[in-house]
Amino acid sequence: MSYILIVEDEVSLTSVLRRGFEAEGLRVDVAHDGDEGLRLALEGEYDAIVLDVMLPGLDGHRVCSMIRAAGLWTPILMLTARDSEYDETEGLDSGADDYLTKPFSYLVLQARLRALLRRSARGRAERIEVGDLVLEPETRRCTRAGAELTLTAKEFDLLAVLARRPGVAVSKAALLEEVWDLPGDSDPNLVEVHVSALRRKVDQPFAAAGGKLLHTARGIGYRLVPA
């Protein structure tokens, strides 16, 4: 059974969410301010956290970045203020996995939360190895030949999608859908930019040892092949 933390001070909203989640068989805890939310989140037992930005005490961005700073990668769905593009960017920068702008429909929240829970279940305790490259989705750690690599969230997700299918050419369209939740016909430049950044971190430092892992599949996309 999935265990969800809701951090939100609006009592009517939290009770609607609690009732809805519990009706789906989820276990729910509620915190009504940022400090309490952070304290509960740091216990680390949740499968996902629904976190409002506007909170008494610590605001949602602070709570989110402190959870990440503590090394916890529980999926976080951030609830942001209406018409505030700034909030959304800030939410993702502070380490949230997804955001929803208020007011939202319960069905949309439910779908987005389910997607986060699926990702979190898949990531748990999983260890992906391709040659000397190791990815641990739960802790978001990535090492190559024992050396720790510092990857952004999207770089990690992109590498993980390729690493789960070693040797297979994955199209840019599939990467846009899986890593960014974007339609496959979105601008492939997003993928190319991230692949370049990944090459600098994953391949370049190991080039002398002949250790190229990330290969271009001409006309298709990319594949990760053990060196």
Ligand code: CA
């Ligand atoms: Ca609020």
